Amino acid sequence: MVSEGVNDPGIFKAIFLAGGPGSGKSFVASNLFGIPEKINVSPYGLKIVNQDAEFELLLKKYFGTVELDKFPPDVFKDITGKDGSGLRKYAKELSKERLRQYVKGRLGVIIDGTGHRYSSIKDKKDKLEKLGYDTYMVFVWTDLETALKRNEQRPRTLPTNIVKTSWKDTMNNIKAYKSLFGSNFLPVDNSKTLSYMEAMRKFSTLVRKGIGMFMKKPIKNKIAKSWVKKQKILKTKGIKEDVSQHKKVHLLFERADFQYIASELVKYYNLKSKVKFGSSNDGDYDFDKDVIILRRNYPNVQEFIVSVLHEIHHAVQRKKFGLKKFLKKYNQAGNMADLRGKDRYLHNKWERKAENWAQQEYRRYWKDKF
Numbered sequence: 603m604v605s606e607g608v609n610d611p612g613i614f615k616a617i618f619l620a621g622g623p624g625s626g627k628s629f630v631a632s633n634l635f636g637i638p639e640k641i642n643v644s645p646y647g648l649k650i651v652n653q654d655a656e657f658e659l660l661l662k663k664y665f666g667t668v669e670l671d672k673f674p675p676d677v678f679k680d681i682t683g684k685d686g687s688g689l690r691k692y693a694k695e696l697s698k699e700r701l702r703q704y705v706k707g708r709l710g711v712i713i714d715g716t717g718h719r720y721s722s723i724k725d726k727k728d729k730l731e732k733l734g735y736d737t738y739m740v741f742v743w744t745d746l747e748t749a750l751k752r753n754e755q756r757p758r759t760l761p762t763n764i765v766k767t768s769w770k771d772t773m774n775n776i777k778a779y780k781s782l783f784g785s786n787f788l789p790v791d792n793s794k795t796l797s798y799m800e801a802m803r804k805f806s807t808l809v810r811k812g813i814g815m816f817m818k819k820p821i822k823n824k825i826a827k828s829w830v831k832k833q834k835i836l837k838t839k840g841i842k843e844d845v846s847q848h849k850k851v852h853l854l855f856e857r858a859d860f861q862y863i864a865s866e867l868v869k870y871y872n873l874k875s876k877v878k879f880g881s882s883n884d885g886d887y888d889f890d891k892d893v894i895i896l897r898r899n900y901p902n903v904q905e906f907i908v909s910v911l912h913e914i915h916h917a918v919q920r921k922k923f924g925l926k927k928f929l930k931k932y933n934q935a936g937n938m939a940d941l942r943g944k945d946r947y948l949h950n951k952w953e954r955k956a957e958n959w960a961q962q963e964y965r966r967y968w969k970d971k972f
Contacts, residue, residue, distance in 0.1 A: 612710025
């Protein structure tokens, strides 16, 4: 479990990320916050709360797909409607509980939503500020034609009428949000398809002038200043608040985050391996079932990522050679280690290759993403 404290950069910071379906929020988030698409981690120390992400996980779990447009009308209504099976409602409750636990620890958060309901955003903003949070909004918008086109390209395509309604409701709120957040309001026009260099120039400027400045500024809210001061005094006196139950719940959410991140890393490397937590504190890879087994906990994010990458390397080799051929190669390497009087696991060349690749891949690509 990764520990947080009063000196964390994201503490008492809340960023609302608003934008309708097809606005390209994932693309914007990956550039503004340094978050790879579909990866739920921010280098600013912010925890991401996204009802759609919860909904997609539930769809995959219970239906094996996120393509809502392929569901019959009655099933679609049952899944998404207020009076139906309540899968959407369940996702909403999960995200609400996730936010409640993060806020209980005064952790920094990114609240990701469409922004089509102004009253809901205002209510959350007011409650967070009463707790001491400084708030900010990133409003991602695009023209309707682009939104409809991008919706057709998404894995979870929404019915056209829903996209149009959500787009209209969201765009009608832009002036109200600008008034509500004042100088802490960043509109992002994401209508154009940008090249890599164009995106780098655009978003580096936005980060420098917007998000970066907000995150670097000291906490303004007096309530937060008082809370931090109190926690530092308690720490110097060796007094700790009883937050054992909070830690247990937070650990459960963190485990869910780790499983989700590991699953998305698997997809990134074009694999179909399953991911699950094991019963011990050792990571592993089940060659026969193509399952990556996570530890029960990790001391830090780097070790978690490297450990997952290590097992992903095994899955890549299994895919490359085929199960039987790779198992033969792996066991032969273990036998060679035995003949040299070495440990057949630690001195197996395939384990060394996996570890070296994982470390290199982490340094080359993932180090600055977490």
